[in-house]
Amino acid sequence: MRFVDEFRSADKAHALAAKIAGLCEPGRRYKLMEVCGGHTHTIYKHGLEDYLPEQVTLVHGPGCPVCVIPMGRVDDAMALASQPDTIMTSFGDMMRVPGSQGSFFDAKAQGTDIRMVYSPLDSLKIARQNPDKRVVFMAIGFETTTPSTAMTVLRAAAEKLDNFSIFCNHVTIIPAMKAILDSPDLRLDGFIGPGHVSTVIGCRPYEFVARDYGKPVVVAGFEPLDILQSIYMLMLQLSEGRCEVENQYTRVVPWDGNLAALNAINQVMELRPYFEWRGLGFISQSAMRVRPEFAQYDAELLFEVPGVRVADPKACQCGEVLKGVLKPWECKVFGTACTPETPIGTCMVSPEGACAAYYNFGRMNRRRVVEVSIS
Amino acid sequence: MTDTGTGRGSWVDEALREHEEHAEHAGPEPGRASDREQQVLDRIDRARRRRPKVREERITMSHGAGGKATRTLVEAVFLDAFSNPLLEPLEDAAQLHVNGGRVALTTDSYVVSPLFFPGGDIGDLAVNGTVNDLAVSGATPLYLSAGFILEEGFPVADLLKIVASMKAAAQAAGVQVVTGDTKVVQRGKADGCYINTAGVGVLEHDMSLGVANARPGDAVIVSGPIGDHGVTIMLARGELDIEADIISDTAPLNGLVADLLAATPGVRALRDATRGGVATILNEVATAAGVGVLVNEDAIPVRTVVRGASELLGIDPMYVACEGRMVVVVDGGEADKALAALRSHPLGADAAIIGSITADPPGMVLLNTAFGGSRIVDLLVGDPLPRIC
Numbered sequence: 001m002r003f004v005d006e007f008r009s010a011d012k013a014h015a016l017a018a019k020i021a022g023l024c025e026p027g028r029r030y031k032l033m034e035v036c037g038g039h040t041h042t043i044y045k046h047g048l049e050d051y052l053p054e055q056v057t058l059v060h061g062p063g064c065p066v067c068v069i070p071m072g073r074v075d076d077a078m079a080l081a082s083q084p085d086t087i088m089t090s091f092g093d094m095m096r097v098p099g100s101q102g103s104f105f106d107a108k109a110q111g112t113d114i115r116m117v118y119s120p121l122d123s124l125k126i127a128r129q130n131p132d133k134r135v136v137f138m139a140i141g142f143e144t145t146t147p148s149t150a151m152t153v154l155r156a157a158a159e160k161l162d163n164f165s166i167f168c169n170h171v172t173i174i175p176a177m178k179a180i181l182d183s184p185d186l187r188l189d190g191f192i193g194p195g196h197v198s199t200v201i202g203c204r205p206y207e208f209v210a211r212d213y214g215k216p217v218v219v220a221g222f223e224p225l226d227i228l229q230s231i232y233m234l235m236l237q238l239s240e241g242r243c244e245v246e247n248q249y250t251r252v253v254p255w256d257g258n259l260a261a262l263n264a265i266n267q268v269m270e271l272r273p274y275f276e277w278r279g280l281g282f283i284s285q286s287a288m289r290v291r292p293e294f295a296q297y298d299a300e301l302l303f304e305v306p307g308v309r310v311a312d313p314k315a316c317q318c319g320e321v322l323k324g325v326l327k328p329w330e331c332k333v334f335g336t337a338c339t340p341e342t343p344i345g346t347c348m349v350s351p352e353g354a355c356a357a358y359y360n361f362g363r364m365n366r367r368r369v370v371e372v373s374i375s
Numbered sequence: 376m377t378d379t380g381t382g383r384g385s386w387v388d389e390a391l392r393e394h395e396e397h398a399e400h401a402g403p404e405p406g407r408a409s410d411r412e413q414q415v416l417d418r419i420d421r422a423r424r425r426r427p428k429v430r431e432e433r434i435t436m437s438h439g440a441g442g443k444a445t446r447t448l449v450e451a452v453f454l455d456a457f458s459n460p461l462l463e464p465l466e467d468a469a470q471l472h473v474n475g476g477r478v479a480l481t482t483d484s485y486v487v488s489p490l491f492f493p494g495g496d497i498g499d500l501a502v503n504g505t506v507n508d509l510a511v512s513g514a515t516p517l518y519l520s521a522g523f524i525l526e527e528g529f530p531v532a533d534l535l536k537i538v539a540s541m542k543a544a545a546q547a548a549g550v551q552v553v554t555g556d557t558k559v560v561q562r563g564k565a566d567g568c569y570i571n572t573a574g575v576g577v578l579e580h581d582m583s584l585g586v587a588n589a590r591p592g593d594a595v596i597v598s599g600p601i602g603d604h605g606v607t608i609m610l611a612r613g614e615l616d617i618e619a620d621i622i623s624d625t626a627p628l629n630g631l632v633a634d635l636l637a638a639t640p641g642v643r644a645l646r647d648a649t650r651g652g653v654a655t656i657l658n659e660v661a662t663a664a665g666v667g668v669l670v671n672e673d674a675i676p677v678r679t680v681v682r683g684a685s686e687l688l689g690i691d692p693m694y695v696a697c698e699g700r701m702v703v704v705v706d707g708g709e710a711d712k713a714l715a716a717l718r719s720h721p722l723g724a725d726a727a728i729i730g731s732i733t734a735d736p737p738g739m740v741l742l743n744t745a746f747g748g749s750r751i752v753d754l755l756v757g758d759p760l761p762r763i764c
Contacts, residue, residue, distance in 0.1 A: 001679055001682055001683060001686075004682075004686060008745055008746045009746075010745070010746055010747035013746060013747050014747065044750060045744070045750065046744045046746040046748050046750070047742075047743075047744045047746065047747075047748020047749040047750045048746070048748050049748070050747070050748040050749055051747070051748065098387075105435050105436070105437070106431065106433070106435065108435070108436075109431070109433040109434060109435045109436075110433060118614070118615065122614075224746045224748075225746075313387055313391065315391055315394070327412075329412055329415045329416075330411075330415075333390075333391070333394055334415065334419075335415065335418070335419035335422060336394050336418060336419060336422040337387075337390040337391050337393065337394035338390075339422075340443075340756040341437075341443045341444060341447070341756050342390060342430050344387055344390065344391075351689070359419075359753075360751070360753050360756075361750040361751060361753075362750060362751070363416060363419065363751055363753075364416070364736065364739065364741065364749075364750075364751050
């Protein structure tokens with residue numbers, strides 16, 4: 001299939017893997033973080049780790065949109081959804097994320113009107129079809145999805161659709177990366193940069209990582225060869241003693257980002273002074289809220305939102321997993337109390353979550369499996 | 376939330392308590408990372424073998440999706456209540472002994488939305504699905520029942536169309552609808568038309584087919600391209616604004632099965648791949664027989680349209696439903712003969728050997744990806760697509 005198979009060629013992968021192995025200095029270990037959950041998913045789904053030498057470890061980062069939503073915000077969303085004459089719309093990923101009183105799926109089973117949409121614009125359609133209901137879109141995600149939420153609000157404003165609003169939970173990736181770089185318990189050698197976020201924000205915002213923290217960044221695409229090539233580019237920088245921001249995903253990511261998308265965000269939203277991230281705690285200037293000019297589309301102002309901070313279950317170690325300090329299987333409840341069917345933590349929910357990816361695709365002893373495959 | 380008493384807190388506490396009870400295994404021992412990882416994998420394996428329990432207080436869509444939640448519901452609720460040796464194998468049809476003869480009995484309900492879709496409608500689906508459940512148990516399908524639940528206001532013209540395609544499908548499969556039932560519910564209490572069919576067939580062969588029979592060295596075959604039905608339904612709903620040239624694969628498999636069983640005595644198990652797709656069947660084989668299943672992604676036949684739609688939607692064709700495809704587990708030495716028999720039938724023209732049964736690791740399905748890596752293929756969690764059949 002065109003535009004897919006080219007990026008999944010096993011021959012090219014073998015060639016790249018040999019080059020990566022050739023760049024490993026004897027005795028040195030390399031820890032590279034893929035920031036984005038989409039990359040984590042690709043890595044496990046295609047079994048990419050089979051190509052990496054033992055010296056190279058991939059650490060899974062915080063860039064999974066639903067993984068970083070704190071429990072309190074899920075509870076707030078539930079409170080919104082259970083208001084009379086209200087329809088909550090949400091991306092499918094979000095449906096299973098547990099709050100302290102269950103997930104959207106559980107609430108739906110109890111009669112709350114929560115509908116899955118593929119695009120925020122579908123929420124507008126629902127709003128038009130149900131003029132006597134208030135339709136609230138559960139807006140989540142990094143810069144990848146923020147522009148489409150912003151465009152939806154602009155469209156609603158243009159149509160004067162006043163039964164539509166958003167519950168804004170959009171977050172920004174740079175403060176999260178900074179939080180990880182400042183975290184004392186993690187030593188990384190480089191970053192595989194998030195491809196789709198960079199489509200919007202470009203590559204410039206990562207320059208501080210190379211300049212101030214001395215870590216190379218390579219913005220990568222989402223096909224397995226994209227990721228393997230990015231690993232090669234990082235290894236090459238490390239072996240040559242360079243430390244730069246490079247763009248592997250040139251077919252999609254412009255160096256300066258997408259100005260139209262950034263303008264749309266800017267027009268509708270502004271930075272919050274601070275926002276809670278699941279597992280990472282409060283990070284200043286790390287999330288967006290609706291600007292006062294668009295207050296009539298801000299569900300946080302239209303409805304009474306409890307806004308209570310809810311602590312994660314004590315046994316849950318999502319924070320450590322999101323920071324890359326723990327591998328998914330190192331969490332105490334991984335796979336026993338916390339499974340994809342009854343997730344305690346968010347990392348087990350989304351297909352982009354590191355725990356779900358490992359549980360669904362990677363739950364095996366690689367050496368033993370290689371033996372089986374060969375025999 | 377309207378009912379705060381049914382919160383998440385309760386089961387989280389319970390899950391954690393259960394976890395603590397097994398605490399002697401919890402927490403990897405210090406040691407080499409790969410050894411510690413293996414300990415965790417073993418612990419998970421034990422947890423997965425524990426008796427399934429329905430933790431939800433209410434039925435969710437996941438319980439009908441054919442994946443883990445469905446299995447849990449079936450085992451913890453239905454099997455627990457009705458437990459008997461005929462039910463316990465959880466095969467597609469029960470095998471009964473009646474006055475010295477062997478008979479297969481099965482039932483299935485159809486709630487597909489939309490009722491009419493490219494390549495078929497709920498009528499032929501209701502016949503073919505039940506015929507196939509009988510066929511893959513090795514039986515010759517004979518008689519069907521048909522129960523209709525109709526919603527007030529449902530167009531009689533649509534009902535006539537549905538019944539006409541049931542009639543055509545029954546003729547094609549060589550079965551008769553010999554008993555039935557009709558119920559009507561108030562507007563809003565159902566979605567147009569639901570159909571239940573039950574089917575009876577005779578088992579003429581001595582062979583006993585069942586997924587528990589799979590053993591290392593066996594080959595795994597699929598009878599044609601996978602995922603056509605699921606993708607057709609998804610696109611027919613029109614919610615995705617994707618158009619593609621694809622029709623449902625709904626078809627009766629009894630002719631194909633008869634040809635296959637006549638060609639080789641080496642067939643160990645047959646399953647038609649409906650909800651949950653081929654991946655779910657392979658997991659059933661691995662679990663029931665206590666074997667590993669090793670599949671090559673490259674070898675799995677998938678139409679480009681299905682692959683393309685799956686890529687766009689972020690789903691895996693291995694989990695997408697078929698309504699006229701089956702998975703065959705056959706003695707490795709007989710695989711070529713089986714493949715030839717399938718391919719000489721129009722419904723099996725694109726049959727392919729996709730993998731093999733291995734001794735290790737028991738209970739798991741492993742996939743060699745087209746990219747050249749490896750991963751496991753687990754039962755699906757959640758619901759990619761409700762009301763597919």
